[in-house]
Amino acid sequence: MNVRIAVVGDPGQEPHQRSLSQARALSVGAAADLEWSPFAPWELGDGRLDGFDALWLMAWPQDAESEPVRRAAWVAHQQGTAVVVSPTEPPRWFVELARQRAAYRIRGEVERTRAAELEAAEREPRTYVHQMRGPRHRWWRPLVALAVAVAVAVACVIALLVPSGLGGLMDSEESLVDPLNPWAALVTNLLLASLIPATLVGVWAGFRRSPWRVLSVAGRLRWGWLGWCTLVVTPLWAAYLAVSWVVFEQEVLDRPDHWAALIVVTLLTTPLQAAGEELAFRGGLVQGVGAWFRSPVVALIITAVLSTAFFAAAHGSADPWIIIELGSLALAGCWLAWRTGGLEAVIVLHVVNNLLIMVTGILLGGLEESFVDGASEGSPVSAAMNVVATALVSAVLLWLARRRGVAPAGWRTPARA
16 A cells, blocks of 8 residues: 655755655655655645545745645645645654544545446347346346336236226126227236336346336337338238238127227236237346356357247146147247347337237127137147248348347347447
């Protein structure tokens, strides 16, 4: 530790020179940490004594021209710097105060250096699965994030269901899951949309990092890229659903009684419902679990498997063909997030799929069959068509992402930021 002492005296006066020489001569042994830096009174100015631990004035300046010296002494005293006026070597208490001040200064410098290093480490580019694996990461943080997210989600469920029950709008469990009831559709979509604030708050509370990193490595929703994805996915997915309509010889049926209200609810809240599922299953889950693994590739593999399993289980169907269809979207979403560094592409894919299926189900009939539940059954043909369509759309999106500079070159190189 070096104790910096500023010495203000007239270099032309022999007593001042002698006092400084004596002080330096005594700076050996236990006092070898003392650094004596001489200044002439006219050399002082604002900020000139910054970084010094003590100020030794060999004489108190009396004339008007020495105002900078008096001002420097006053500022040093206000900042807690030891100040003494002495024509000879300063007393021991002065040196001890200087040492205390030096220790405080050095601790501050060390803390600032560590903070700068920590901030630099926080800004290091990371893959999407490692956005929450910063220098402050600890093993327990994903568990805190999960607990907070569950608490927020439960609060949202209570806030939505209790008023509905008290108002008599939904008086039974059957009315809650009735797809032809506009109010039930609204509440269901809002319940799933509540996964958005639940995920964001959980990530912030658990990891103490920007929750917007769940959206993308840029720390925000990239609206331009979202728009391009919408332009690409909508016609391709509409063509896939049209082919499915022909292949399975579906017929036009009667519209539901409240079809206009259902259309409004679907258009306004289904995008939020799909985005909520993506933030939870491809966002918070992937980044929370991924933070436990040092290798980003291992994190991708494990989180993709977990995301797929939980996403399929959340829909309640045990039919293997339905699970394959749901799994294809989940795996594609994890891969798209890895390559593009965000959820925009899979959110659009999920939103477009749900909107097209719901709207056609309302307008052309058969809305009840549009939902996946425990009784839903698929087929090898529908599963194969879904996998092919998902793979094709994902490939086109990745091609576009490379063209737009969103994804790096190489089929498996992840986006980082």
